[in-house]
Amino acid sequence: MRLSEYTDYTLRVLMYCAAHRDRLVTIGELAEQHGLSRNHLMKVVNDLAHRGLLETTRGRGGGLRLRAEPDQIRIGDVVRATETDFRLVECFDATTNACSLSPACRLKHLFDDALAGYFKALDGATLADMTQGPTLPRSRTIAPPASRRRALGAGPTEARRVARPRSGA
Numbered sequence: 417m418r419l420s421e422y423t424d425y426t427l428r429v430l431m432y433c434a435a436h437r438d439r440l441v442t443i444g445e446l447a448e449q450h451g452l453s454r455n456h457l458m459k460v461v462n463d464l465a466h467r468g469l470l471e472t473t474r475g476r477g478g479g480l481r482l483r484a485e486p487d488q489i490r491i492g493d494v495v496r497a498t499e500t501d502f503r504l505v506e507c508f509d510a511t512t513n514a515c516s517l518s519p520a521c522r523l524k525h526l527f528d529d530a531l532a533g534y535f536k537a538l539d540g541a542t543l544a545d546m547t548q549g550p551t552l553p554r555s556r557t558i559a560p561p562a563s564r565r566r567a568l569g570a571g572p573t574e575a576r577r578v579a580r581p582r583s584g585a
Contacts, residue, residue: 423498425452425460427546430494433470434486434547440479467497486547492538502531 428450433441443461447454461480464470471483482489515521 419495420499421456422460423495425450425456426464426494426498427491428452429457429460429464430469430482430489430543431547433480433482434489434543437482437486440473440477440481442479445479463498469494482543486544487542489543490539491541491543491546492535494543495538496535 429446432446432449443454443457446452446457461470461472465472465480468483469489470480472478472480
């Protein structure tokens with residue numbers, strides 16, 4: 417599952433505004449800070465203002481700021497509001513499901529539980545949690561265990577060398 421760019425931009429705008437509660441933030445500042453298009457950010461900001469999460473002020477000296485307290489904005493609610501499709505598998509939508517395994521398949525329940533766990537984690541975090549206190553560096557990707565990487569043929573070169581017998585040794 418991958419979040420859309422729109423959701424990514426939305427979270428960035430909210431986090432930046434939460435981190436700068438003492439002043440108005442401008443679209444230009446956000447665009448420069450994150451290397452994003454001003455036009456894309458305008459759409460995000462408009463949507464957030466319509467949802468009541470941002471207060472916007474036009475004109476010279478204008479900008480935007482959070483309307484709600486950061487500890488009142490759940491990350492799960494933001495993701496639900498900005499993403500359009502949480503159908504992890506075809507059978508999540510009864511109107512378009514054509515899978516012949518559906519009547520007896522238990523995979524749907526596994527994915528349904530996984531999605532519930534995903535939202536449980538997101539609902540347990542607020543915007544304040546994402547912007548206050550020290551942050552710990554985290555890996556950007558989660559790699560499968562080495563045994564799984566070897567089975568997939570995507571492991572490190574050293575792992576593949578160990579599996580091959582050497583000639584003349």
